[in-house]
Amino acid sequence: MYTHTMANKTIYVSTKDEKIYEEAQAIAGEALSSVIARALREFVATSKEKKDGMKEISIKVGTTGSEREQRFVGTQLGKWEGLSDDKSLLQSAKVYLTSKGNVAILLSTNSKATLLTNPKVWHKNAEYLDVMPASELFVAEKPEQLKGQIPMNLIKVAQELQAKENTNVEYLNI
Secondary structure, eight states: OOOOOOOOOOOOOOGGGHHHHHHHHHHHTTOHHHHHHHHHHHHHHHHHHHHHTOEEEEEEEEETTSOEEEEEEEEEEEEEEEEOTTSOEEEEEEEEEETTSOEEEEEEEEEETHHHHOHHHHHHTTGGGTSOOEEEEEEESSGGGGBTTBOHHHHHHHHHHHHHHHOSSOOOOO
16 A cells, blocks of 8 residues: 655745745645746746856956956856946956846956047057056846946946846736
């Protein structure tokens, strides 16, 4: 004779989530465990897909000519080009999502902004020699934590890219 025992798990629901828990229980009737199991299966599958889509990223940081290589596991979310907050430097960036869910931003300083704003002055004054191209990696849980370290326009772009990555599907309550 074969007897099958079912695992008994206790789920703690925070006060802020009680309403949605009660609604789900009302819809599911007595079998709320099947709804929870289905939600967990979907969560695990989605998480694995995101993890599977990640790869080893190799970047170079430091000043041109003396860069060092750094590596991490992640996926590139997008790119950015613009000016430093004081409008003096022409910069570019690559925005990544790391396997730990952090945002990693590789910020490169390319030249003085006069290259775009006044190329004649840039060339005449040899301003292309004033700024040695360099790259730096910034990592944070949220882009806004990098305020004061990277340009505000880049923070906004990184926030949008992170939000887009975290919400591939938007569920509408209509």
